[in-house]
Amino acid sequence: MTRLRFFIAALLAALFALPVAGVASDVRLIMVEQPGCAYCAAWNDEIAPAYPNTEEGAFAPLERADLHMGPPDGVSYDRKVNFTPTFILVEDGEEIGRLEGYPGQDFFWPLFTKLLEERTDFRPGA
Template identity: 40%
Template sequence: MRFSARLVLAAGLLAMPALAPGAAARELLMFERKGCTYCLKFDRDVAPIYEKTEEGRRAPLKRVDLSRGAPGGVVLASPVRFAPTFVLVDEGREVGRITGYASDEAFWGLLGAMTDGMAGGRP
């Protein structure tokens, strides 16, 4: 299990667009699909505490039905094809992405890497 979490972490970091220095995210979009096993696993592992964390306060979670596409006013770097996909959005533009959910450890590591630049930015 440790190996797969590290693999997911490495793949996510490679696919992540570069963050602008001091970028402050406004929300974390979670593209999900009804019946998605990994979405349900995220709901058990992370969702109950997400809003109580510093990351959750800086980038509130907004759920999006994958079949409906991105919400109006959001510019994605590329189409979202898999559920779950987490897209970090700042002022309507994608600044980072996590495709898939393997474990809470991998999720928090990837999200931490994306939000590190938020520390000096807007709340």
């Protein structure tokens, strides 16, 4: 009976140590903005309504941060943010990439998708 308990305990320990499929790390997109930013307003008009309904938005949910308030709780940036909007890709609270400025919707999506593919395990259509 002792061997059986040991075997069950070892099996459970091994199972909990395995990565669980479908459980992603905490990847988010932080949009650093400020009042009066025309490019922030353009992003809000052109991208924001669709963002949560896209594969990219589902993979990296959007969180907003004010330029003058610093990073959200639990998030650290690699360097100071000087421009708005700045889009900071974070994983488990650490910056893993950024896009500075908003180049328009025709350029934003390819640049952002490329950033996700290069810095995370995001794969469109997967």
